[in-house]
Amino acid sequence: MSAGPLPGWVDRVVQFDEDSFGIPTMKFLIPLERHPAERRVAATPETIKRLLERGHSAVVESGAGKAASFPDSAMREAGAEIVQEISWSGTEALLRVGPLTSDDVDKLPEGCLVIGLLDPYMHLEAVARLAERRVTSFALELLPRITRAQTMDALSSQASIGGYKAVVLAATKLGRYFPLLMTAAGTVPPAKVVIIGAGVAGLQALATAKRLGAVVEVSDIRPAVKEQVESLGGRYIEAPQTEAAEDQGGYAKEMDEDFLARQRARLAKHIAAADVVITTAQVPGRPAPRIVSREMIEGMKPGSVVIDLAAPSGGNCELTRSGEDVVHNDVLILGPANLPATMAHDASTLYARNVLALIEHIAPEGRLTIDPADDVQSGALLTHDGEVINPAVKKALLERGD
Ligand code: NAD
Numbered sequence: 001m002s003a004g005p006l007p008g009w010v011d012r013v014v015q016f017d018e019d020s021f022g023i024p025t026m027k028f029l030i031p032l033e034r035h036p037a038e039r040r041v042a043a044t045p046e047t048i049k050r051l052l053e054r055g056h057s058a059v060v061e062s063g064a065g066k067a068a069s070f071p072d073s074a075m076r077e078a079g080a081e082i083v084q085e086i087s088w089s090g091t092e093a094l095l096r097v098g099p100l101t102s103d104d105v106d107k108l109p110e111g112c113l114v115i116g117l118l119d120p121y122m123h124l125e126a127v128a129r130l131a132e133r134r135v136t137s138f139a140l141e142l143l144p145r146i147t148r149a150q151t152m153d154a155l156s157s158q159a160s161i162g163g164y165k166a167v168v169l170a171a172t173k174l175g176r177y178f179p180l181l182m183t184a185a186g187t188v189p190p191a192k193v194v195i196i197g198a199g200v201a202g203l204q205a206l207a208t209a210k211r212l213g214a215v216v217e218v219s220d221i222r223p224a225v226k227e228q229v230e231s232l233g234g235r236y237i238e239a240p241q242t243e244a245a246e247d248q249g250g251y252a253k254e255m256d257e258d259f260l261a262r263q264r265a266r267l268a269k270h271i272a273a274a275d276v277v278i279t280t281a282q283v284p285g286r287p288a289p290r291i292v293s294r295e296m297i298e299g300m301k302p303g304s305v306v307i308d309l310a311a312p313s314g315g316n317c318e319l320t321r322s323g324e325d326v327v328h329n330d331v332l333i334l335g336p337a338n339l340p341a342t343m344a345h346d347a348s349t350l351y352a353r354n355v356l357a358l359i360e361h362i363a364p365e366g367r368l369t370i371d372p373a374d375d376v377q378s379g380a381l382l383t384h385d386g387e388v389i390n391p392a393v394k395k396a397l398l399e400r401g402d
Pocket of ligand 1: 253
């Protein structure tokens with residue numbers, strides 16, 4: 001799949017140094033992520049070693065890996081230079097976890113390379129600035145979900161952590177056991193868990209809740225999901241009848257209010273019987289579908305727990321507040337804004353490997369090589385040579401009037 005006509009494509013956009021073997025190399029800058037909830041880092045000692053083996057160099061801002069338990073000493077031992085203050089203006093290649101603000105982009109030199117989870121739909125202003133500054137940027141969330149891109153698939157590595165942690169969080173908040181227990185004091189029934197959305201996070205939540213012994217029901221709107229749910233031991237809740245619910249990229253389509261009302265009616269009795277509800281339903285680039293209403297929460301048992309993983313994109317539950325804990329009618333509703341960051345060590349380890357795999361893909365010989373015919377690149381390439389390349393993000397910018 002190509003991203004369409006791509007003016008000004010060149011195979012080399014950044015003038016990198018040549019090392020003693022004549023291979024152009026990149027100097028990767030790994031800054032400390034400054035968002036208060038962000039604990040992950042985009043490179044680890046493992047990936048830094050690999051970059052150095054390929055002739056690149058790495059500069060790490062002091063403390064960048066600390067919250068993920070990768071101290072400066074480990075980064076230095078791997079071969080990185082540690083600096084107290086990074087020089088944004090001298091950046092050749094920047095490795096990020098979270099998105100850049102427009103102010104961040106304005107500090108970058110023209111023509112540099114940026115790789116990260118740039119959250120483009122929520123940061124359209126920064127995307128426009130990246131293009132204006134002729135930055136070559138790759139947004140990992142735009143990678144096509146194809147087998148060839150699996151090693152780079154940061155959405156999957158991080159969503160899987162989110163799904164696992166949601167269950168662990170629910171188990172710590174619930175005043176009940178997850179497993180069936182036969183005790184001298186009598187039998188304790190297993191917890192009932194309902195999961196809405198069976199993408200990567202939902203399937204990992206299903207597997208984790210099953211391992212803890214819960215009875216798990218799962219709802220989704222993509223027909224392919226039923227078999228996956230059943231193979232993991234979940235009970236599938238059939239979705240209301242609809243036209244094709246899946247787009248060509250394998251993502252769910254945005255459903256209209258009539259469908260969502262029928263879906264809520266179908267789910268109400270399952271949610272009323274649940275001890276835990278974990279919602280993960282998302283539609284890329286769109287607000288999360290509203291699937292759990294106030295009335296449905298009011299129908300739940302006291303002490304039940306809802307974990308809404310779609311909170312950052314507006315929430316699947318009407319009462320969710322992103323980053324906050326809400327108690328309504330004795331039901332606890334958590335809207336964690338960044339669960340992967342709460343498991344920063346493993347999240348960073350996997351994310352850094354995803355980033356490294358993308359670098360190896362776009363710079364196989366050390367030199368950045370942009371190939372418009374390559375579907376991995378044409379999907380994830382956000383801006384290049386003064387243009388916004390990803391067609392969906394470009395459309396969102398045009399609709400916004402840029
Ligand atoms: P996502 O985060 O975009 O959405 C999560 C889930 O919510 C999806 O399963 C979606 O169908 C569901 N959903 C959306 N609207 C809903 C609604 N109204 N009610 C119930 N559920 C709803 O999904 P994801 O985890 O990023 O996965 C997206 C796609 O990518 C899936 O098809 C997945 O199988 C595929 N994928 C492929 C690969 C690969 O390498 N081939 C890897 C990972 C994911």
